[in-house]
Amino acid sequence: MPRPRIRSPSVDSATSRHPTASADDSAESRNDHHTADLEHAAWVRQQYPALKDTVYLDHAAAPPAPAGPLTALATSIQSHLFSNPHSASTAGVETGLLVERTRTRVLQDLFNVPDDRLAEWDVVFTHGGATQGIKLIGDAWNWRASGEEADSALEYLVESHTSLVGLRGYPLKEGRTVRAHSCPRRLLRSASASAATQSPCTKAAPTLYTYPAQCNATGARLGLRFCAQIKRANPRAKVLVDAAAYCSTSVLDLGAVPPEEAPDFVVASVYKIFGFPTSLGLLLVRRASAHLLKHSPYFGGGTISSLSLSSPFSHAPRLQFASGSSGPSSLGSPSVPDVTATDIHTILEAGTPPFLEIVALSHAFDWLDRTTNGEGLGAVSRRTARLRRKLVQELASLKHGDGSELFVEHSAFHEEEEEVAAEKAGLPHGGALEEPGPILGFALRLPRSRQRQNASPGAAGEANASSSAIDFRSRFVGHVALSRLALVNGIALRSGGLCNTGVWSKIWGFGDDALRELERSGRKCWDEEEFAPFAPYRPLGITRVSLGMASTMDDVRAFVAFVKKFFVDSSISPPLRSSVACLDQPSPADHRRRRAKLTEVMLYPIKSCSAQTLSTGESWSLTSAGLLYDREFMLVSASTGRALSQKRYPRMALIRPGIDLAEGVLVVEAPGMPTLVLPLTVRDDQRCKLDDGPLPPTPPLSEEESSDAGLGAGPVVGAAAQMTNLCGLSVESVRVSAEADAWFTSFLNASDRTSAAKQPERAVPRRDTLGPGPVELHRLPAEGSRHAHFDTANGPPLPLRLSNESPFLLVSEESLDELNSWIGHETDPVRAQAFRPNLVVGRSACSSSDGDAEKAQLPPFWEERIDRFSVGSDEIEGQSFSTLGKCRRCLMVAVDQTTGERVAEPLQTLTQRKKAADTGRVEFGMHCMWREPVGITASLQPATVTVGDEVWFSVV
16 A cells, blocks of 8 residues: 555644645635635745745746745754765764665655555665756666667657757667657557567667656646556566656655556656755666666766776676675676665765755655645645646636637647547557646737738647748737746746747647758747747747745736736727827828937947937947947856846946047946946057046955956956857957956945955955856957848848847837826836937927928827938938837846836836737837948048937838
8 A cells, every 4th residue: 555645743833834734625615715825825925935026936947945944954954963974974874874764755755655665666866956867867778779679769759858858869879769759649659569579588778768747838747657558568668757847746656556567767856846955856766677777887986896996997886796696706897786686876876975955855855744734745736736727717718808818728748630540440549648737838819800810720720720821920929028028027937948849849830840940040949039930930939837835826816917917908909909009090291201309319338238328419420330339348257158138137237338539438337336447449558447446356256266366457458359159149259358357247246345345355245146256348359240130132231249139229209208108107207218229319390391390299109110211410411321120129128227126117018008910029119220321422521420410201
């Protein structure tokens, strides 16, 4: 019989008991549910204080760590001496005993293995999560072919986490066959066919079949029944089950599976369950299959009994040998071990086990027992299942004003149509899925009335339809826009490919050819592209919310309210129907020539830092790559080589750079910092200058380095160009100076300057854990440039310095006014700086064809209806610009440019009111290029724009 899951509560259980520890959900009344929800919410506030400002729906990525086991661990480490279990000291022996007890508790508490079957399994602690357990199997398995062997070495389901799919690299390197199956039935058919052709006397390593017990992207569950089906189809098969997602909230009940139908290997992650420690993974090995994991050439730590010191190299493993064996006959040639009686963890845990992490796991087990009255993950499973059902029910009930449904739930492991015929023919079939786990993969539909009037398949086949007439951009909310809006509203969720290409590509109907085309087009994992760049513009990811131990009914209600507020279109109002509703029906006057004022000119000398705003009457030079010195410099992480962005480090908004053309210097200021002065042109005799006081000490890369390393050195003269990662691309850049590096490092890693000032001169200031660490100031080489992605058609690609997409960005004051009217008066008005434009134009007057001026305010978003404009005192002699396209907005607009803090507006309102109908992207402002004059005109005078200049254009 399986080991009972109910234990007696400890004496202090009354103070921290989980409110859902007792009754079955199906037996609770509605009032009981309400009371339990209130008690659970109070318990969450006590155990998870870090969640006070967040609706946390990303438990599948990592649940938060509870206070109880963390406090117990800290107390335990302070009051007890723990040591390396390989030592013979009292502390080492006691630590070793605790480690072994915890192995047993893993089998009992997480996998429900009864006491009389504990000997069937061994638990290997890995230095990492489930991924490291999978990799360990890959290292230790014998992937080499034997003789004329034709069987596959590895077979797996394509709807698996990337970490499981990555196992195929081992057999492919050895030239072995790997088979990927699109659905469970196909894998079972392959296993059955392999069993029919396999010789019972073969000595080759058996085929390893792998699958996830629960889909990490959708929550769909195959559980252990599928393993039993594989074993029945091919009794010689060996099965690896990825249980990382399943075990996060549920017991994978190995005790309920007969030994002959049980998996051979199971991997899981401790942090997916308890949130801590993140460095501990679990690999369960059936002792009957342990001999298959002895092929790794690596040894170390306590895995050997003897070894040679010089060539010929040899060693003797530390193993127990079969009965009657006299032990190793010679060094390096041991007798065949009886691995069924061997602790396989002794072989696989090379080196010292992570014993303090195992101590932490032991405390987590104790805490879970206390808070659930002995029910463990069973109580968590029931609660999260109820929350998931409620969430799906509420989301499925949401409809747009035209009656169309909003919510589309995704799943995995579905049988394909051609497999139905196979079932009728009597071939093995895939088992029915279990109730899904507390993960919800989904998409949101746009209203039917907003969709393009073209071929429209039914709801069931909508995502997988292949008709080229379908434009998915007009049918679904982009997952990137959804996740951005959730972020600024304090909701944590996940979107994108979710490390499961098989799931999202099958959901949206991508085949291998389309995936290869995406790769050729430059699409990368983690980028912010929402739809494929080619018809029918399929989505490039899904959205996932996931529940866990700390999830509450309030979280469910908050997310449903969020979706209803921002994505349910109840009225199909004109502002939601069109990006520029007020210009849908232009009046005849709209075609007149218009004149406005260039009210602001801004440049950004350091990419992603604050703007330098020019004064009225001040002129600035133009270049084909943008305003002179615009995005000339950038801040780069010294440890990663990546350019920094406000999206990750909002404090960058407080850095105020300015170009002083008269002095030929870049002047940088920031709160609490001395002024930094850098020469624009570096000469051998030039040095950086620091005004208004000494520079605070720089946080070092490591404790061995001096805290003021680099101070006193001059600029990096003649520094060689190095590659920098900018928006996923590599660009050449040159480091500017050590002084600048120290200045920016000090500011962006917020130090306790008050306490540092009281300490000795070389004291290391406290580092802000959210800071980027050591930072370097780089600039592009004088001849360096990049190319914009816009197709100019009439010439070569547009040159760029460090701008993301185009040389210039235009915003109108009329559009800003409209945006602020949408937002209302509850917050301060949004200013142009929020959108980081170069040119701000507005307060226009309409000029008729006969020259008489007629006062007429332009409608909002008129800049989206012009092709060209001219800036200057005279329309003919002014500087000519062309518009290139609308600017898609990112999380940068959710950073207050005056405080450096994340804010909800204007992104929140833009997501509701200013999304493109065809792509779903949030858009505001226009990308532009300067039409550089040629010939005699170009040589007459330098090309400049001046704040206050007239701006001439026609609305198309």
